[in-house]
Each structure stands twice: as structure tokens, then as C-alpha cells.
Amino acid sequence: MLSKNTVKFIKSLHQKKYRSESGKFFVEGEKSVLEVLQSDFLVEMLVVTEAFESRHPEILRAFRGQLLTATQGQLEDLGQFQSNDAALAVVEMKNNAPFDPEGESLILALDDVRDPGNLGTIVRIADWYGITKLVFSPQTAEFYNPKVIQSTMGSFTRVQFFYEDLTTVFDRWKLPVYGAFLGGENIHQLQNPTSGVLLMGNESKGISPVLEEKVTQKVTIPGFGKAESLNVAIATAILCDNFKRLMGS
């Protein structure tokens, strides 16, 4: 049974303000809920349909938080999915340690990527390519935004992220920074890239001038047609694919 207060609380988590205040966010849909339950995130509350319950009895028996049942209609009212006949989880945000590049061959840095769908897609791409550390400028979209979580398709459970001033990060760690620009080195022809950071810019403004100064190598995706640009998530995917190929890992 869902109390009025529970409904009100979960709905408040649609807003960044209340997510920040409570230190909680929500995850919806069967796949993502199952992934968060298997991750090191702490799930505080699960709202599930009877159908979900009968599909996953062991998982629910092992669950130590608050377990509530609801109808599909109630779930859809609580979350943002048009259709959800499975589950919604209320999860505690993580306290990430400060950023440390130790042990990583490729780190992804985002300079003010504002669209939650782009951020989520980029997190999924990072997870595909085994990139586990992402550094975001403070103005980048909020990781715990429901649209970000949804677009990661569960990959949000497998990356570490850090909101930090990127200038400070690059200065402190003296990392080689590969910046995505139009007019840089053709990524198909890049020779022996070293471990470092791939930096992607804002959807409309690209990489800011202050950060451009920190870029040690500009890289470009070769174009063969007339499109002026590529979406930032698309460009991130292509560049990650090339770096992984060139690094032979």
C-alpha cells in the first residue's frame, strides 16, 4: 500500500531541489531497477507490481529496504515512464570521493553538456567502452535527473562521476587532454595516443575558451558530407571507439 506521504515524497524527487535536500533519487523500469539492486547503490524503497513480484521472488526476499506494492497505473503516476508495469526504486545518492585519475587509460570529461538525454547516453557509451571515470563541469546536467538515469539504461550503476572545476582538475593532474574540435587532428590518423582525458564540449558552444587552453591535442571526426556537426553523444561515441581502437585495449 502506498500512503499519501510516500506518493508525495517520490513525486518530489522529480525536482532537483528535493533530490538534493533528501539525498535520494528514483530509478524506474524493470531493467534499471534490477541493475540498481545488483549494484553498490543503497536502495531504500521498492515499489513493485504483483507481476514484478512474481517474476523476481528471490530478489525481493533478499531485499532489506521498504517494499511496497502498487498497480501499473500507480507506478506510472509516480514516475516519468509512460508505461511501467514493473518497479520503481528510491535510491540513496553516493558520496563520491574526490577525482583521482589513477589506473585509468581513458577518462571522459564533459564541459557543460546540458541535455539530460545526452548525458545519459554518454554514460552508457562510457560503460560500453569500459571508461569508468567521468568528470563533469559544475554546469553539466545533473547525474541523478530521472531522464539521465533512464537514458543510461542501467549504466549509471557502473561508472564513477565527479563534478569538479575542469581547469583545476587538468592543472592538478597534468593530464594530456584530447579536446573534440572542428579542425583538429583527424582521429583516424592520430598516432599512438597516450593515457589521458577526452574532453567534450557544450551542445551549442563547444569547449569553452578557458578549457581550450588546457587542451594538449585537438581531435576531429572526419566528415565526408555536408552536415555541419554531430550531436555531442554521437561524437563522444565515435571518439571513444577510435581511442579504444588506437590504444589497442
Next chain:
Amino acid sequence: MLSKNTVKFIKSLHQKKYRSESGKFFVEGEKSVLEVLQSDFLVEMLVVTEAFESRHPEILRAFRGQLLTATQGQLEDLGQFQSNDAALAVVEMKNNAPFDPEGESLILALDDVRDPGNLGTIVRIADWYGITKLVFSPQTAEFYNPKVIQSTMGSFTRVQFFYEDLTTVFDRWKLPVYGAFLGGENIHQLQNPTSGVLLMGNESKGISPVLEEKVTQKVTIPGFGKAESLNVAIATAILCDNFKRLMGS
């Protein structure tokens, strides 16, 4: 001045049924409207703000169709953009000739890609890589859907597309078909690909079994992490990038 009938007509073009009946679709936003005006599409009507008019006097003087002015609020009411202080164009659909692979090194085929945002993004990627012919299965999203047009960022003016039964197309033209699968040949290691077709499958089902039989080479994007899959537009971008690199074009 916008008459009630004009408003009603443009709004009807939000629906596929009325687009098909009238053979018209609409394009909104400054960049896309300017691109369609410079293309070989026939623009029947332009609705513009005074601001757009004063920014592009020559273009409007050269325009031979019906020219109407409107406020920003009226434009936003007519179209799907949350914000549009520029223009909206009503455009005639093209009658494409039947598909012919002549002269193309890489053709893109989509098997039931249903999401308009994915289709539009894929068209933009094709344009970036100079792929000018796209063949869509009949169940693929409609090219003239406003969300498709919007996501192409103007690239819809520079590609040719064909809705055809893909089995028939592959049989008729005896083309090498590279199909995107999990568990195919690592695209980083593919040797000397020939001219042919890159086939991408549906968002959830992938390539249908009937078409799988026509695939001459399965290709896969190597993964290094734990994400189970990539979005179809992302995968298309990565594969196109690899094919263009491998074909040395």
C-alpha cells in the same frame, strides 16, 4: 496575416494522415528553414517573424511561394518547437525514384527503426559521412515526421531515401550486406570491406530473421565494459566511422 484555414492546415500536418493526403510537411526553426530554401525541395509557404524577415531580406525577396508573417507566439502554436522566433515552412514531399545503388560505396539500410529521433539522428550521421542513399523497411519511422525533420538538423535536404521491402532490394541488387549484430566480426579488425550496404536493426528486436539470411557479413562494435548494448543511432555512427576509415574514403 494568418487565416484560420491556414492555421488549421498547418496544424493538420502534425498528423501523418494529413501529411500523406496533402503530400506536404513542415519544417521549423531558422537553420532548417534556411536549408530547405536552399535545397531542391519545393517550399510552398513560409511563415516568418519580422525578425527573420529583417535578417534575411534577399532570401525572402527571391522566394516565389506564399509568404506570411506571424508573431513568435503564433509560430510556436503552429509547430512543435518550444521556442521559434524565426520561421516555419510548408514543403512539398518529394517523389523519389526507385532505389538504385549505382555509384555509391556505402548505403545505409534500416530494418524497422521506429523512433523518429533515432531516424533523424541517423540521417544527420549519414550526411556527415557522405552517405547519400538510405533504404528503409516499410515499418521504419516516417521521414517527414516533424521530429525526424528536426533531428536531422537540415540534413534531410541532402539525402535520398527509399521505403522498400529490404529482402527484395538485397535480392535484386545482390549487394554485400554488413549487418550489425552482437557476436559478429569485430569492426576494428574487419579486412578491406567492399562497397555495399550497412544494415541496422530495430531498437529492441535488432535485425529480423528474414533479413539476417541476407546478411553476408555480421559486424560488431567491440565492447570493453558491461553495457549490454548501444542505442541504434550511436551504433550506426560508430559503424559508419569505421567503414569510412577502412574504405579509405
